[in-house]
Amino acid sequence: MKVFCITMIHESNRFSPIPTSLRNFADNVLYRPSTGQGQHHLGQILAEVDLIDLMTARGHEPIVGLIANAEPSMPLGTGVYEELREEILGNLKAALPVEAVLLFLHGAQMSIDTPDCESDLISHIRHIVGPDIPIGVVLDLHCNIGATTIEKADIVLACHEYPHTDFRIRADQVMNILEQIVSGTCHPTTSYVPIPMLGFYVPTEEPMRSFVDGLIEMEGKYGILAISLAHCFAAGDSPDTHAGVIVVTDNNQDQADQLAQEIAIEFWRHREEFSSTMTTHQEAIQIAQGVETGPLIIAESTDNPGGGAAGDSTEILYGLLEAGVRDVAIAMIWDPVAVQTAIKAGIGARLRLTFGGKTGPCSGSPVDRKVTVLAINETPFQNAQGARVSLGPSVAIEFSGIKIVLNSIRQQTFSPECFTELGIDPTAHKIVVVKSSQHFRENFSEMAEHIICADGSGTVTRDFSSRNYKHLNRPIWPLDPLPFDAYGKTWT
Numbered sequence: 001m002k003v004f005c006i007t008m009i010h011e012s013n014r015f016s017p018i019p020t021s022l023r024n025f026a027d028n029v030l031y032r033p034s035t036g037q038g039q040h041h042l043g044q045i046l047a048e049v050d051l052i053d054l055m056t057a058r059g060h061e062p063i064v065g066l067i068a069n070a071e072p073s074m075p076l077g078t079g080v081y082e083e084l085r086e087e088i089l090g091n092l093k094a095a096l097p098v099e100a101v102l103l104f105l106h107g108a109q110m111s112i113d114t115p116d117c118e119s120d121l122i123s124h125i126r127h128i129v130g131p132d133i134p135i136g137v138v139l140d141l142h143c144n145i146g147a148t149t150i151e152k153a154d155i156v157l158a159c160h161e162y163p164h165t166d167f168r169i170r171a172d173q174v175m176n177i178l179e180q181i182v183s184g185t186c187h188p189t190t191s192y193v194p195i196p197m198l199g200f201y202v203p204t205e206e207p208m209r210s211f212v213d214g215l216i217e218m219e220g221k222y223g224i225l226a227i228s229l230a231h232c233f234a235a236g237d238s239p240d241t242h243a244g245v246i247v248v249t250d251n252n253q254d255q256a257d258q259l260a261q262e263i264a265i266e267f268w269r270h271r272e273e274f275s276s277t278m279t280t281h282q283e284a285i286q287i288a289q290g291v292e293t294g295p296l297i298i299a300e301s302t303d304n305p306g307g308g309a310a311g312d313s314t315e316i317l318y319g320l321l322e323a324g325v326r327d328v329a330i331a332m333i334w335d336p337v338a339v340q341t342a343i344k345a346g347i348g349a350r351l352r353l354t355f356g357g358k359t360g361p362c363s364g365s366p367v368d369r370k371v372t373v374l375a376i377n378e379t380p381f382q383n384a385q386g387a388r389v390s391l392g393p394s395v396a397i398e399f400s401g402i403k404i405v406l407n408s409i410r411q412q413t414f415s416p417e418c419f420t421e422l423g424i425d426p427t428a429h430k431i432v433v434v435k436s437s438q439h440f441r442e443n444f445s446e447m448a449e450h451i452i453c454a455d456g457s458g459t460v461t462r463d464f465s466s467r468n469y470k471h472l473n474r475p476i477w478p479l480d481p482l483p484f485d486a487y488g489k490t491w492t
């Protein structure tokens with residue numbers, strides 16, 4: 001069948017210091033069929049899914065519209081979302097008639113003028129294709145789901161895994177259901193139950209792992225087509241910023257409603273045990289002081305650009321310096337100006353360089369040191385969830401036994417290439433610091449002797465009470481005292 005498919009992904013962080021324009025997308029992934037911009041991204045593996053490969057493998061004719069994916073940052077600036085939306089709607093109108101629509105969206109995208117971009121986009125698409133063409137949606141599990149998304153789409157699934165390694169599996173599940181809808185062999189009924197929880201959960205750890213495995217186990221049995229757990233994106237700060245459960249059954253609304261309620265209550269009951277534990281920066285540095293053989297990987301989660309942080313915080317670096325910790329490799333500190341200065345100085349140069357700590361109060365103070373330029377790479381790349389992403393011109397510098405990669409295109413540390421592209425072997429260091437919360441595990445776990453996730457005072461802090469939330473639907477756990485009433489029931 002002829003399937004229209006697009007990707008529009010942005011995780012919007014209301015506490016981020018980084019503005020969001022079309023440039024943010026162009027720096028990462030932006031293909032616009034109307035202009036031919038970014039043609040090389042057509043068919044690119046994105047979020048580990050190649051849309052053309054996905055469709056042709058299932059015998060369908062793909063019509064690929066916009067492919068856009070930017071690093072998390074502030075809600076999109078005025079007119080930016082509208083330009084992406086109009087591109088998609090124009091692509092769709094040009095592709096008509098189509099038999100199904102597949103949308104890869106984040107689920108936590110906001111703009112200055114539109115608090116729920118996904119719901120807005122799906123509503124517009126529904127208006128164009130009419131009530132009979134099925135719309136399937138794949139979301140990131142860090143989604144803040146609006147009721148309109150559920151109402152206007154036929155199938156909404158979030159990934160189960162974090163790192164998000166199952167997008168292809170979820171896309172195939174959505175396509176399976178879309179094919180059955182078109183052939184008339186299935187009639188999906190969906191229930192969405194919101195849960196008044198803010199949190200951060202990692203299915204790589206118990207007891208969360210077993211809970212997620214239990215959900216996966218139920219899918220495809222007893223008329224249950226799909227189950228999704230929306231973790232929420234806590235820095236979204238919108239009325240939809242909270243957890244939730246989506247259950248899709250085959251033509252049985254009562255079953256969907258009952259199961260979604262049961263899973264929501266189970267998730268709520270275990271919220272404390274399911275919440276990922278973090279180490280403070282101070283504790284992380286104390287552990288680093290005692291390391292004999294490494295590498296100990298410190299995930300500087302609180303300054304993770306993958307959650308909307310600047311990626312130029314010097315908090316951990318200062319802590320390591322003051323504690324006298326040496327044999328350290330850090331990737332990456334985002335500082336395009338310092339990169340240009342070091343490039344001009346050249347490989348082997350010794351110069352006084354001021355870097356990092358520039359973007360805002362969450363970034364700490366700049367570091368001013370005499371450094372050696374170890375390596376320069378004008379075109380380094382890393383593998384980021386299957387996509388080949390440019391780091392921008394980058395350099396490796398060294399001082400006091402600490403090697404640091406400075407880069408020019410802000411992004412989280414997905415893979416060891418962030419080090420090796422600049423001639424640093426991370427396995428040869430006692431301490432390795434990465435700016436990431438969880439995605440680094442996919443490519444770093446094997447080399448790590450030990451991993452700790454460190455929470456400080458940065459943009460992506462887990463100390464939710466430190467944030468000045470303005471748009472949340474209150475009450476919500478853990479900010480408000482229990483018991484409270486929300487979404488038609490009492491939460492205790």
Ligand SMILES: [Zn+2]
Nearest residue numbers: 140141142164
């Ligand atoms: Zn995510």
